[in-house]
Amino acid sequence: LRTMFDNLERSGNPWRYPAADASKHIKENEIPLHDGNQRILYWMGCMARYDDAYRKISLDFVKIMRAANVDFAVLKNEKCTGDAARRAGNEFAFQELAMENSENINNAAPDLIVSTCPHCLKSLNEYKTMPEDMRLNDIPIVHHSVFIEQLITAGKLDLDYGKTQKFSKNMSYHDACYLSRYLGKEGINAPREILKAGGAKLTEAENHGS
Numbered sequence: 001l002r003t004m005f006d007n008l009e010r011s012g013n014p015w016r017y018p019a020a021d022a023s024k025h026i027k028e029n030e031i032p033l034h035d036g037n038q039r040i041l042y043w044m045g046c047m048a049r050y051d052d053a054y055r056k057i058s059l060d061f062v063k064i065m066r067a068a069n070v071d072f073a074v075l076k077n078e079k080c081t082g083d084a085a086r087r088a089g090n091e092f093a094f095q096e097l098a099m100e101n102s103e104n105i106n107n108a109a110p111d112l113i114v115s116t117c118p119h120c121l122k123s124l125n126e127y128k129t130m131p132e133d134m135r136l137n138d139i140p141i142v143h144h145s146v147f148i149e150q151l152i153t154a155g156k157l158d159l160d161y162g163k164t165q166k167f168s169k170n171m172s173y174h175d176a177c178y179l180s181r182y183l184g185k186e187g188i189n190a191p192r193e194i195l196k197a198g199g200a201k202l203t204e205a206e207n208h209g210s
Contacts, residue, residue, distance in 0.1 A: 005090050008097065012079035013046045019077075022049035026074060031062060034073035034108045040065075041110035042072050043124065043141075045117035046080050061116055061144050068156040072114070077104055081123035094123075099134035102127050106137050113141040118179040118187070143183060145190040152197045159198050170203040171195060180209060 007016040026033070026049075034041060042065070048058035065072050082097035101124075105113070115121045121143055127136035142150075151157045173195060179187040188209045192202060 001088050001090075004088070005085060005093055008080055008082065008085055008093050012097070013050060014080060014084060015046075015050065017050045022078075023076065025049065025055065026076070029059060029062070032073040033076050034110070036108060038071050038073040039111045040070055040072035041105065041108060041113045042074050043113050043115040043117075043120055044074055044078060045115060045120040048116055049078070058116055061148075064148060064151070064157070068151045070151070070156075075104055075108060081120045081127075083119040083123040086123070086126075095130070095134060098123075098127050098130055098136075102130070102134050102136040105139070109137075110139060113139055114144055114147045115141065116144045118143060118176065118182050122178075122182045143179065143187060143190070145179070145194065146183070146186055149190045149193050149197075152194065171200045172203050172205045173208070174205070175209055 004014050007014050011017065012019065022044075031042075032038065042062075044058060047054035049055075079097055079101055081101060082094035085091075085097070086094035105124075113124060115124065121141055124136060124141050127134070128138060130136070148157070152159065173192055175188060176191075195202060
């Protein structure tokens with residue numbers, strides 16, 4: 001734990017990756033940086049900024065937002081929300097990160113925050129209950145699965161695959177445990193509605209939704 005705490009305090013992420021790695025990834029993939037004008041702030045989280053495997057999920061979400069003509073951007077100076085520090089008992093490290101992140105988000109002043117990470121989503125919501133000097137403004141925060149469902153419902157995503165083809169086999173969706181715990185029914189239903197909109201036929205597993 002000591003190593004993780006030190007990395008969070010010195011590098012702003014649990015693995016001590018240099019911020020330049022995230023900046024390079026963002027630039028190479030032409031992800032827009034927030035300049036105070038974009039309505040949607042995409043909070044990437046440490047995994048999307050630094051982990052090669054998880055970056056694929058993030059970039060797919062970026063493609064979806066572009067297809068829906070979403071006016072979005074990311075923060076250049078985003079740091080870990082400090083979720084792991086708080087769960088491990090290092091409240092000081094959590095509050096230091098909360099103070100800096102809240103200030104940067106409040107200055108950007110988006111209308112909505114979208115995150116692909118349920119842990120980030122939980123921590124960002126916790127920022128709203130912090131003391132005034134580290135408190136996040138009352139900005140709505142949603143998980144990307146919920147946001148995608150909203151785009152589909154609003155008719156901003158044309159799912160051609162679901163119109164012209166059907167999946168050849170039934171599907172069973174495996175619930176992401178933290179997403180279900182943190183968002184409840186919203187986190188359980190949104191991914192299923194997205195799959196159904198794409199033409200999937202779902203067969204629920206035993207004890208699903210937990």
